[in-house]
Amino acid sequence: MSDDIASILKDAEKKMAKSVEVTKEEFTSIRTGRANAAMFQGITVEYYGAPTPLNQLASLQFPEARTVIVTPYDKTATAAVETALRESDLGVNPTNNGDNLRIVLPALTEERRKEYVKLARTKAEDGRVSVRGTRGNAKKALEKLVKDKLVGEDEGVRSEKDLDALTKKYVEQVDQALAAKETELETI
Incomplete structure (x- = not known):
């Protein structure tokens, strides 16, 4: 794997991790039954x-x-x-x-809990969109390397598969954080 591909994937992974981190921080601002x-x-x-x-x-x-x-x-x-x-x-x-x-803090009503779950889902979707946006930018960079003939097509295809695996990994992390937040919100 060329250094260019490695640096593109490394940069994409760093940005995806940051997206997940920001999403988790957003979740902390959503009120649950406990004060924090x-x-x-x-x-x-x-x-x-x-x-x-x-x-x-x-x-x-x-x-x-x-x-x-x-x-x-x-x-x-x-x-x-x-x-x-x-x-x-x-x-x-x-x-x-x-x-x-x-x-x-007043106890959360069932209606309020549902509102907070919706809010959490919106924030999670924003996180997923951010991860996918990073994937799109990295994919363009990889395609440019292939187009400019700096790397072979096989290597480009392989690197795109690696990028897709990274994307899947970080989208799953957002989904896991959302599931944890939903459980926390629904627990009385």
Whole structure:
């Protein structure tokens, strides 16, 4: 196998692995019955006129499975943090205790669980599309090598089979992550 083919396949594999990783990260932002720090990842707070990520303004503690205590580092930011949490897509209503905010996550209804499963499936499909897009780009590069007569046709066909095997491997990883997330969402 020529160095060009090896580098194309290696690059494609790296990009496919990154696509799977991003998809798994997306799954962590989908709420399940348990509280976790990833749920608060995308929340920004208007702090002195600048949008600031919540994790830079406050600490998060999880004393119970569905309870979160948010303690702002700067007490003057408590109202802004409370507003950001209320307006987030988490559907929570924090209780202000003066020093910190207490959030009790409501139990997920059957309808809400189904919505989250649909969301997970959408994110998984985005991951699969990304993996297939990487495959398409790598396939074009391999076809160009054959067309420019830098490698033989047999070697080109063999390398495309290797590329298809890689694609299958990473699409299966996305599917496995989706199955795990669906199980997690459907478990009460």
